[in-house]
Amino acid sequence: MRIKVFTLFPDMLRPMLSQSILGRAIKNGLLEVDLINIRDYTLDRHRSTDDYPFGGGAGMVMAAQPIVDAIEANTRDFHGRRVYLSPRGRTLNQKIVEELAKEGELVLLCGHYEGVDQRALDSVIDEELSIGDYVLTGGELGALVVIDAVARLAPGVLGSDESSEDESFTTGLLEYPQYTRPADFRGQQVPEVLLGGNHADIVAWRREQSLQITLTRRPELLESAPLTDDDRAMLERLKTAAALKIPGERLDLKQADQFPKKWFNAFVPEDRRKEAKKQCFSGRRHVGHLWRAFTMGYIPATEGENAKDLWLQSDDEAALLYLPQEQLLYRVPMGADRPGCVLLTNEALTRAYMRTPDGREFYAEVSER
Numbered sequence: 001m002r003i004k005v006f007t008l009f010p011d012m013l014r015p016m017l018s019q020s021i022l023g024r025a026i027k028n029g030l031l032e033v034d035l036i037n038i039r040d041y042t043l044d045r046h047r048s049t050d051d052y053p054f055g056g057g058a059g060m061v062m063a064a065q066p067i068v069d070a071i072e073a074n075t076r077d078f079h080g081r082r083v084y085l086s087p088r089g090r091t092l093n094q095k096i097v098e099e100l101a102k103e104g105e106l107v108l109l110c111g112h113y114e115g116v117d118q119r120a121l122d123s124v125i126d127e128e129l130s131i132g133d134y135v136l137t138g139g140e141l142g143a144l145v146v147i148d149a150v151a152r153l154a155p156g157v158l159g160s161d162e163s164s165e166d167e168s169f170t171t172g173l174l175e176y177p178q179y180t181r182p183a184d185f186r187g188q189q190v191p192e193v194l195l196g197g198n199h200a201d202i203v204a205w206r207r208e209q210s211l212q213i214t215l216t217r218r219p220e221l222l223e224s225a226p227l228t229d230d231d232r233a234m235l236e237r238l239k240t241a242a243a244l245k246i247p248g249e250r251l252d253l254k255q256a257d258q259f260p261k262k263w264f265n266a267f268v269p270e271d272r273r274k275e276a277k278k279q280c281f282s283g284r285r286h287v288g289h290l291w292r293a294f295t296m297g298y299i300p301a302t303e304g305e306n307a308k309d310l311w312l313q314s315d316d317e318a319a320l321l322y323l324p325q326e327q328l329l330y331r332v333p334m335g336a337d338r339p340g341c342v343l344l345t346n347e348a349l350t351r352a353y354m355r356t357p358d359g360r361e362f363y364a365e366v367s368e369r
């Protein structure tokens with residue numbers, strides 16, 4: 001990828017181009033960025049590049065001559081698209097970045113002050129591009145944004161462990177949450193599904209998270225995202241989730257011990273109860289017993305229909321809901337569930353949802369109070 005940047009302030013770009021992935025790409029010859037100082041093409045002895053606007057108004061306008069001369073002198077054998085960074089332009093997005101990356105060569109013109117004489121744009125510019133609906137002091141930051149986004153798509157620029165294929169926008173959706181070590185950071189756990197090593201479960205979990213985040217933050221992206229039938233079914237469930245929020249309280253697993261001993265029997269299957277009691281009731285009796293049963297794996301990871309076993313109701317006011325994969329525990333007041341509905345979890349056991357008597361499925365999101 002070859003990029004020529006025309007600017008009055010080349011030193012603004014140099015630090016970014018010498019560091020990290022861009023620096024490495026330039027050093028390895030995968031990316032070539034020429035910084036051309038427009039001031040070097042002025043003809044008057046003051047080397048002035050700007051002047052007052054015809055018709056009056058605040059600020060200065062960059063003159064046409066040094067810009068046109070600079071671009072013409074440096075692009076004789078250069079066939080890439082010539083772009084002026086400008087708030088008036090098409091707003092940059094990943095699709096445009098992909099188009100630009102295919103060009104192989106690119107000219108970027110950075111404006112400053114009030115902008116550039118229109119005749120320069122008419123003479124040597126193919127397109128105006130904006131990096132967002134706000135006004136910067138100059139085009140240099142915009143040029144860096146374009147260089148960075150385009151360069152990382154050029155072959156070899158990203159290492160094998162830095163893929164560009166699975167990211168926000170590339171898939172048409174926003175990206176799922178990422179985690180790295182440690183698995184426990186200040187008591188916040190990495191979702192269990194990511195630690196389990198089951199690739200299909202991980203893919204399904206990530207897809208669901210992507211759909212959820214895109215729906216919440218950028219629903220308009222869903223109109224053009226390539227979606228499967230499964231995605232659409234999932235989206236329908238997610239969309240109706242808000243209608244069925246259960247007023248619940250998220251508990252620390254240790255708080256499970258506030259619940260009476262009978263919860264232990266309710267959660268732990270009969271055939272494992274004797275052994276579980278031996279392990280979990282040792283030491284200070286009744287303190288930590290239910291929590292230990294959760295963490296020592298005596299509470300089975302139930303799937304599908306049986307997951308309704310996880311929805312346990314006490315005789316009095318509360319029900320306890322446990323999602324083993326995420327180790328999430330909720331206390332839900334009685335009466336919050338809907339008559340005739342079956343409470344289920346998804347296969348990854350990371351989310352609870354309800355099946356209504358007419359067979360429709362809704363996420364039963366437990367809202368935190």
Ligand SMILES: C[S@@+](CC[C@H](N)C(=O)[O-])C[C@H]1O[C@@H](n2cnc3c(N)ncnc32)[C@H](O)[C@@H]1O
Pocket residue numbers: 084085086087088109110111112113114115116129130131132133134135136137138139140142
């Ligand atoms: C202060 S701005 C000029 C704004 C111009 N008077 C207008 O209202 O459209 C100076 C330069 O910053 C750059 N610039 C400002 N905002 C930008 C944006 N959102 N995207 C790309 N470049 C921008 C352009 O190169 C522009 O010539």
